[in-house]
Each structure stands twice: as structure tokens, then as C-alpha cells.
Amino acid sequence: MPSREGPPPAKLSAPHATSQRLLDPSGRADYNGAMSETQPASRETIFSGIQPSGELHLGNYLGAIRNWVALQSSYRCFFCIVDYHAITQPFEPAELGRRVREMASDLIACGIDAEKCTLFVQSAVREHTELAWALSSVASHGELGRMTQFKEKAAKNPDNINAGIFTYPVLQAADILLYRATKVPVGEDQRQHLELAREIVRKWNARFGETFREPEALYSSTPKILGLDGQAKMSKSLGNTISLREDDAAVWNKLRTAATDPARVRRTDAGDPDKCNVFTLHKFFTGAERQADVRQGCTTAGIGCIDCKKILLEGIKADLERIRTRRAELLSKPEAIDEILVEGARQARDVAAETMAVVRDRLGIERIPGRAP
Numbered sequence: 001m002p003s004r005e006g007p008p009p010a011k012l013s014a015p016h017a018t019s020q021r022l023l024d025p026s027g028r029a030d031y032n033g034a035m036s037e038t039q040p041a042s043r044e045t046i047f048s049g050i051q052p053s054g055e056l057h058l059g060n061y062l063g064a065i066r067n068w069v070a071l072q073s074s075y076r077c078f079f080c081i082v083d084y085h086a087i088t089q090p091f092e093p094a095e096l097g098r099r100v101r102e103m104a105s106d107l108i109a110c111g112i113d114a115e116k117c118t119l120f121v122q123s124a125v126r127e128h129t130e131l132a133w134a135l136s137s138v139a140s141h142g143e144l145g146r147m148t149q150f151k152e153k154a155a156k157n158p159d160n161i162n163a164g165i166f167t168y169p170v171l172q173a174a175d176i177l178l179y180r181a182t183k184v185p186v187g188e189d190q191r192q193h194l195e196l197a198r199e200i201v202r203k204w205n206a207r208f209g210e211t212f213r214e215p216e217a218l219y220s221s222t223p224k225i226l227g228l229d230g231q232a233k234m235s236k237s238l239g240n241t242i243s244l245r246e247d248d249a250a251v252w253n254k255l256r257t258a259a260t261d262p263a264r265v266r267r268t269d270a271g272d273p274d275k276c277n278v279f280t281l282h283k284f285f286t287g288a289e290r291q292a293d294v295r296q297g298c299t300t301a302g303i304g305c306i307d308c309k310k311i312l313l314e315g316i317k318a319d320l321e322r323i324r325t326r327r328a329e330l331l332s333k334p335e336a337i338d339e340i341l342v343e344g345a346r347q348a349r350d351v352a353a354e355t356m357a358v359v360r361d362r363l364g365i366e367r368i369p370g371r372a373p
């Protein structure tokens with residue numbers, strides 16, 4: 001049986017320790033348990049988060065989640081549903097629990113395996129907000145104001161420029177640092193937030209002594225998945241997605257009208273697959289030989305866009321069917337999802353509490369009178 005918790009992450013120096021030793025996230029320095037054969041060879045820690053948007057779409061799946069599924073076998077992985085990030089946008093409190101559960105069931109249906117990684121909900125581990133506050137004292141106001149995502153959100157919603165969307169990247173840094181993660185699989189759109197997390201680490205370490213290691217972004221080699229409009233990244237807020245929960249007929253309806261190479265206006269025009277978002281999708285769903293046929297057919301106008309899309313549909317259908325079957329199994333015992341999240345939070349809390357003990361020590365509040373024992 002593989003160990004449910006995987007290898008423990010790095011030990012921290014004990015609270016009250018005077019040593020300013022860098023926390024070793026690989027755990028190699030002072031991990032004193034033997035590596036069992038079933039444990040992954042690399043014990044580097046990975047952290048990534050996803051907002052509980054309700055349901056996953058093809059862009060999330062191809063761009064991020066498939067990558068998480070691959071990583072969970074070789075790293076110590078923490079995957080987090082970040083509900084405290086989600087509340088910075090308009091939302092309905094009565095729906096938040098359902099959104100979290102649906103995201104968890106989609107992730108598990110896609111292959112996130114709680115036997116191999118820790119899957120949990122951010123708000124279930126109080127240390128996230130506690131560390132975020134501590135870090136906010138070294139985060140630069142100017143840098144936060146320069147974040148593209150902050151500026152975009154502020155411009156889109158001028159009536160709701162709350163402090164949460166401003167300090168969003170600080171909470172994100174706390175997420176990562178609580179688990180002493182060194183690798184963070186994210187999309188290009190998170191580059192600035194990761195850079196900011198690294199700057200927070202440098203400033204914190206300079207001010208309070210070596211505590212954290214700078215986390216590195218792990219950008220996947222996956223080509224960017226545009227929305228069905230072919231204009232922008234696939235994203236729920238733009239309404240240009242195919243959800244993993246859609247049935248085959250709905251998928252086809254969307255695919256049929258999806259944008260292709262804009263220069264291919266008539267059936268008789270030759271197309272350029274490298275300028276076609278539908279062809280990008282073929283790279284994920286269609287075998288190499290068939291893909292070569294599609295490329296050849298497109299560039300010679302041998303096949304039309306509808307023919308090309310029908311071939312794509314076959315591949316998408318097979319994948320979605322597999323995910324759907326897994327989800328149906330999960331839904332037959334809904335308490336299993338809650339159990340996974342409860343166990344995930346327990347595992348996460350253990351590590352988070354260790355980190356916070358050191359952080360409090362560095363801040364000098366570990367020995368403050370009146371602290372809860």
C-alpha cells in the first residue's frame with residue numbers, strides 16, 4: 001500500500017531555536033525516516049491552487065490539472081481549492097460549499113488521487129490567513145499595485161476595488177510558503193504573483209532571518225488553450241469554454257461554431273493548423289497519425305473545418321466519458337468527497353502548524369503573554 005500521506009515535508013527548526021537555518025523544503029537535511037519503496041523518489045514539495053469556480057473546463061484540464069495528475073506521482077503535492085481567494089469577487093455564500101464540492105469531485109474525476117497527494121480546502125486550514133497577515137508586513141504596497149491582475153480586476157469592477165483583490169497575491173504567497181513548497185505549477189498568468197512571492201521571501205528572510213526558500217514557478221509546456229472564440233484564454237468569465245460536465249451533444253454544438261484559422265474563409269481555402277485553436281486541441285485528443293492526416297487535409301483543403309472538428313470530437317468524447325464515469329461513481333457516495341477533504345485538511349494542518357510555529361517565533365510573538373497554548 002502506498003503511504004497515504006507520502007513522505008513528510010521538511011522538518012523545521014524547533015520553535016525558540018536560535019538557529020537561523022534556511023528551512024530545507026526537500027527534507028533531505030533532517031528527515032529521519034527511511035524512504036520506503038513506494039514513496040516517490042523526489043521529495044520536493046509542490047503546491048498549487050485552483051479557485052472553486054464550480055466546474056472545470058477543458059482549458060483548466062489541459063492547461064493545469066493533467067499536469068497536476070502527472071506530478072502527484074513524483075513529488076510531495078499539496079493541491080488546494082482556494083475559497084478565500086474566491087470571496088474577493090462577487091459571490092453567493094449559500095453556493096460556496098457546493099462550488100467547493102463540485103470542484104473537488106471534478107479534480108478527483110480527472111485523476112487527482114488523495115492516496116498520492118494532499119487535496120484540501122484553503123479555509124479549512126486557518127494558518128493560511130494567519131501567515132498572509134504576517135507576510136503582508138513585508139509585502140510592498142507599490143508592487144501589489146503594479147500587479148496586472150489587480151489592475152484588470154479593478155478596471156473591470158470599479159465599484160468593488162476591495163482590499164482583498166489588492167492583497168490577493170500575499171495570500172497566494174502564504175499558501176505556498178506554509179508548505180515550504182519549492183515548485184509551483186501555474187500558468188503564465190501567475191508569473192507576476194510568483195515573482196512577488198519570491199520577493200516576499202527575500203524581504204522576510206532579510207528582516208526576520210532565513211526562514212523560507214524562494215519558490216519557483218513550474219510552467220507547463222502545454223500550448224495555450226484559447227477559448228472557442230479563438231480570441232482569449234479559455235475562461236469561465238468569458239463564456240468561451242467547454243465544461244467537463246457537458247454532454248456530447250452540447251460539446252458538439254459548441255465545437256461546431258468554434259473559431260478556426262481566420263484566414264480560412266471558404267471550404268476551398270487551405271488552412272494553417274498552426275493558427276487554429278481547434279488544431280491545438282487535436283494535439284491533446286487525437287493520435288499522432290490521425291493528427292498528421294488532419295494537418296495534411298487542412299493545409300491542402302482536402303478536408304473542411306467541420307470534418308476536422310468531427311475527428312476532434314471523437315477524442316474529446318472518449319476523454320470526457322472516462323471523467324464522467326468516474327464522477328458518477330463519486331456521486332454515488334458523496335460523503336467520500338467530504339472525507340477526502342477532511343483528511344486532506346488534517347494532513348495540511350500538520351505541516352502548516354509547524355511552519356506557523358517558526359513564523360511566530362521569528363516574529364517574537366511565540367512567547368507573548370495571553371497566547372492560547
Ligand code: TRP
Binds near residue numbers: 173176190
Ligand atoms: N491565483 C491562482 C489562480 O487563480 C490560484 C492560486 C491561489 C494559486 N493560491 C495559489 C496557484 C498558490 C498557485 C499557488 O490560478
